[in-house]
Amino acid sequence: MKKIVPLSSLILLVTLFQFCTKNDSLDVSTKPVITTTPVMTFTSYNYLDTYPAHIQVALANSDNTPATNPITNEGANLGRVLFYDKQLSRNGTTSCGSCHQQKNSFSDSVVLSRGLDGGVTTRHSMALLNMRFYKSGKMFWDDRAATLEKQALQPIQNHIEMDMTLELLEAKVKSLTYYPSLFQKAFGTSLIDSVLIAKALSQFQRSIVTYQSKYDRVKQGLEIFTAAEAAGEQLFLTVPANRTCASCHTPPMFITSSPSAPFGLDDTNDLGINNRGNFKSGSLRNISIRSNLFHNGSVANVQEMLTAGNPGSGKQPIPSHFLRTADIPNMMAFLNTLTDRTILTDAKFSDPFAL
Ligand code: HEC
Ligand code: HEC
Structure with a gap:
C-alpha cells in the first residue's frame, strides 16, 4: 500500500522540529517562528548589599575588585543581562548561565559541561560564589586568568563554550536593541566594546556573595551552633594540627x-x-548541596570525599581530605551550616530571558 503523508502531519513535524531546536528561553507557544530577537524582561535591582561585620572584615582583607571597576547597580544590572544572553554565543544556544546555573550555586549539575555544539569542557564548571574574596584575583582551577575582567572574555572565545571572536561579539551586542541604553546607564556611553562587556560581567559576578547562611547568623550572635556543628567547626579549625582544613580554606x-x-x-x-x-578551590559555601566536586568533578559529594580511604569505602583517600569515620557526621553538620539557599532563587541573580 502506498503511504501518503498528509500535509498537516508534515507541518506538525516541521513545527515540532523547530520547537526542539530553538532557543528554549523563547516562549514557543506564542512564537512558533524562529526569531533572532530574544525576549528579555528587564527589572532593575540593588546589588550594593550591606554585609554583616564578619563579611566586611574579610572583604577588607581580600577584595580583588580593581579601582577601575567598582560594582555599581547599573553595571551589575547590565552584567546580569549579558551573563544570561545566549546571543553572545556563535549559534545563539549558550550563555554563561548555561554552565553556571543559579539553582546549582552557579555551577553545573553534570561532571563536565556541554558547550554550544555539544562538545564537553575539560574540567568541572566552577561555582561562581564569593569570587571577589579570592585575594590574588586569579581565575580558573589553575589560576590561569589574571583577573575576573580578563577571565570574562575567555569562555566567549572558547571554541567549545561559546565560540565567538571579539569582533563578532561587539557587533552582536551592538545589534541587540536592549543594550545601548543599558550601557549608557552603566558607563555613561552607548559605545559598546569588549572591555565594557567584561567589566559589566565582572561587576555582576562579584556581587554574588553568600552571607545569609546559619554560619553567618551564628557569627553575628543571632543563633547558636548545635553540639555537632560546633564540634565540626573545631575539626575544621584544628585537625590535623599541621595542616587543618582552615589553613587552606580560609573562613x-x-x-x-x-x-x-x-x-x-x-x-x-x-x-x-x-x-x-x-x-585553586573556590568558596566551600553551599558545598553540601553541590555535586561532582574537585577540578575534574571526580568526587561525587562531600560525604564521599571524607569517607574515601576509610574501611569499606573502596576508594583511595584524597590527601588532606579524609577523616576518621567517627568525625564525619560532625564535619558534615558544620559544612551544612555554610549553605545559603537565598542565592539560589534571588531574582536579581536570575535569568531575565526566562519567561
Ligand atoms: C560550556 C560551559 C561554560 C560556559 C558557557 C561558561 N563557563 Fe565559566 N566555567 C566553565 C568551566 C568548565 C570552568 C572551569 C574551567 C577551568 O578551570 O579550566 C569555568 C570557570 C569559570 C570561572 C572561574 C571561577 C573561579 O573561581 O576561578 C569564571 C569566573 C567563569 N567560569 C565565568 C564565566 C562567564 C562570565 C561566562 C560567560 C561569558 C562563562 N563562565 C561561560 C564552564 C563554562
Ligand atoms: C593543603 C591544602 C588543603 C587542605 C589542608 C584541605 N583542602 Fe580542601 N581543597 C584544597 C584544594 C587545592 C582543592 C581543589 C583541588 C582540586 O580540585 O583538585 C580542595 C577541594 C576541596 C573540596 C571540593 C571543592 C569543590 O569546589 O569542588 C572540598 C569540599 C574540600 N576541599 C574540603 C576540605 C575539608 C573539609 C578539609 C579538611 C578535612 C580540606 N578540604 C583540607 C586544598 C586543601
Missing part, C-alpha cells in the same frame, strides 16, 4: 588563600597550576 568565605603543595588529587591528565598538580 569566613572558605576559599583557598594560596593553592599549595603538597595537596594533590591524583590526576595524571591534568596537572593544574604550572603543571605542579595544584589547584
Whole structure:
C-alpha cells in the first residue's frame, strides 16, 4: 500500500522540529517562528548589599575588585543581562548561565559541561560564589586568568563554550536593541566594546556573595551552633594540627588563600597550576548541596570525599581530605551550616530571558 503523508502531519513535524531546536528561553507557544530577537524582561535591582561585620572584615582583607571597576547597580544590572544572553554565543544556544546555573550555586549539575555544539569542557564548571574574596584575583582551577575582567572574555572565545571572536561579539551586542541604553546607564556611553562587556560581567559576578547562611547568623550572635556543628567547626579549625582544613580554606568565605603543595588529587591528565598538580578551590559555601566536586568533578559529594580511604569505602583517600569515620557526621553538620539557599532563587541573580 502506498503511504501518503498528509500535509498537516508534515507541518506538525516541521513545527515540532523547530520547537526542539530553538532557543528554549523563547516562549514557543506564542512564537512558533524562529526569531533572532530574544525576549528579555528587564527589572532593575540593588546589588550594593550591606554585609554583616564578619563579611566586611574579610572583604577588607581580600577584595580583588580593581579601582577601575567598582560594582555599581547599573553595571551589575547590565552584567546580569549579558551573563544570561545566549546571543553572545556563535549559534545563539549558550550563555554563561548555561554552565553556571543559579539553582546549582552557579555551577553545573553534570561532571563536565556541554558547550554550544555539544562538545564537553575539560574540567568541572566552577561555582561562581564569593569570587571577589579570592585575594590574588586569579581565575580558573589553575589560576590561569589574571583577573575576573580578563577571565570574562575567555569562555566567549572558547571554541567549545561559546565560540565567538571579539569582533563578532561587539557587533552582536551592538545589534541587540536592549543594550545601548543599558550601557549608557552603566558607563555613561552607548559605545559598546569588549572591555565594557567584561567589566559589566565582572561587576555582576562579584556581587554574588553568600552571607545569609546559619554560619553567618551564628557569627553575628543571632543563633547558636548545635553540639555537632560546633564540634565540626573545631575539626575544621584544628585537625590535623599541621595542616587543618582552615589553613587552606580560609573562613569566613572558605576559599583557598594560596593553592599549595603538597595537596594533590591524583590526576595524571591534568596537572593544574604550572603543571605542579595544584589547584585553586573556590568558596566551600553551599558545598553540601553541590555535586561532582574537585577540578575534574571526580568526587561525587562531600560525604564521599571524607569517607574515601576509610574501611569499606573502596576508594583511595584524597590527601588532606579524609577523616576518621567517627568525625564525619560532625564535619558534615558544620559544612551544612555554610549553605545559603537565598542565592539560589534571588531574582536579581536570575535569568531575565526566562519567561
Ligand atoms: C560550556 C560551559 C561554560 C560556559 C558557557 C561558561 N563557563 Fe565559566 N566555567 C566553565 C568551566 C568548565 C570552568 C572551569 C574551567 C577551568 O578551570 O579550566 C569555568 C570557570 C569559570 C570561572 C572561574 C571561577 C573561579 O573561581 O576561578 C569564571 C569566573 C567563569 N567560569 C565565568 C564565566 C562567564 C562570565 C561566562 C560567560 C561569558 C562563562 N563562565 C561561560 C564552564 C563554562
Ligand atoms: C593543603 C591544602 C588543603 C587542605 C589542608 C584541605 N583542602 Fe580542601 N581543597 C584544597 C584544594 C587545592 C582543592 C581543589 C583541588 C582540586 O580540585 O583538585 C580542595 C577541594 C576541596 C573540596 C571540593 C571543592 C569543590 O569546589 O569542588 C572540598 C569540599 C574540600 N576541599 C574540603 C576540605 C575539608 C573539609 C578539609 C579538611 C578535612 C580540606 N578540604 C583540607 C586544598 C586543601
